[in-house]
Amino acid sequence: MASWEYRVAYVDFRGRISSEGVEFIRQPGEHRTAFVRRYLDGLGSEGWEVSAVQPLIRMETSYFVFKRPATADAA
Numbered sequence: 001m002a003s004w005e006y007r008v009a010y011v012d013f014r015g016r017i018s019s020e021g022v023e024f025i026r027q028p029g030e031h032r033t034a035f036v037r038r039y040l041d042g043l044g045s046e047g048w049e050v051s052a053v054q055p056l057i058r059m060e061t062s063y064f065v066f067k068r069p070a071t072a073d074a075a
Contacts (some may be wrong), residue, residue, distance in 0.1 A: 001071035007048060011036060013060045 009019035015026035017039050026035040040050070048066040055062045 004067045005070045006051075007066040009039075009064045009066070011039075011062050011064055013062075036075070 007019060009017055013030070013032045013036060013037065016018070017024040017036070024039055026032070030038075032043050043066055046067040050064055051067045052065040053062050070073065
């Protein structure tokens with residue numbers, strides 16, 4: 001049976017992402033979608049994939065759930 005590790009990120013498309021106690025802030029002049037894509041590209045290069053998106057009441061914010069196969073270190 002496969003084991004997974006998960007990461008949850010709070011994404012505010014207006015300019016802030018918070019995950020695992022680390023904040024990511026949009027650069028001045030950076031488009032909202034480019035900001036989120038830059039974050040997603042970084043996680044993708046580490047083997048993470050989006051497994052769920054939960055929009056919050058305000059349409060600009062969502063929780064993103066990522067998963068990747070667990071390593072022996074994470075188990």
